[in-house]
Amino acid sequence: MKVLEIPSSTYYGYCHWQPSQTACRRQLIKRQLLTIWLKYPMYGYPRLTLALKQTVNLKVGQKLVYRLMQELGIKSRMLKKTNKPQTHTAYEQRPNLIKQLTDQTGVLLTDITYIPVKHDWIYLASIYNPKTRQVVAYKIHEQMTKELATAPVKMILNRDTLPSIIHSDMGSQYTSELFENTLLAAGIKHSYSHKGCPGDNARIESFHSILKREYVNSQNFQNSYEAIAGLDQYIRWYNSDRISLVA
Secondary structure, three states: OOOOOOOHHHHHHHHOOOOOHHHHHHHHHHHHHHHHHHHOOOOOHHHHHHHHHHHHOOOOOHHHHHHHHHHHOOOOOOOOOOOOOOOOOOOOOOOOOOOOOOOOOOEEEEEEEEEEOOOOEEEEEEEEEOOOOEEEEEEEEOOOOHHHHHHHHHHHOOOOOOOOEEEEOOOOOOOOHHHHHHHHHHOOEEEEOOOOOHHHHHHHHHHHHHHHHHOHHHOOOOOHHHHHHHHHHHHHHHHHOOOOOOO
């Protein structure tokens, strides 16, 4: 102590030092936070806050989780923009049957999105339930055709409960005779987004955006088989395990 030129109380205090309960809890939260983020790196601090509570029963505030993420040098995956192919339609506007609905029970949404596969594209046609926030059917193909758009509809026709309305955009796949006649034969009404108003189909557009941000953009699919297997796994996880911020 004389050599160190420090008071004996300082030396013995150092020898018997123990971290505070607050410091111990903070370290525990950081360990659990990192473990969850490594499993779900697509989560930002709001979902990580919920995950800490739901998986390890740690009740913490979002501000603390945000600060700890900064200390750990981690963050959620960001959306990567891609130059996707463009499609156009020359059809006259058809009726939007869900625009004024306050209850979308019995309504399903459908859309097609682009998935990059080694300098090329494949196409995912999905049907989404806005009430349950789940993908109820989907089909993947190497070409964006009317058959692809119709395939998920045919997948749900043998179920006990059919939708009363299916809503889509005005793309040529969805205004084709094949798609229209399939709905007509099943007694399902067809609702259409207004041109230039993608918000009319916002829920399924949001799902496809989340799919890209949380999964597709971090992948490097070499072929369609890899993409199909990966997308199937993600959609199953999205439907059953992904934490929702909406009660």
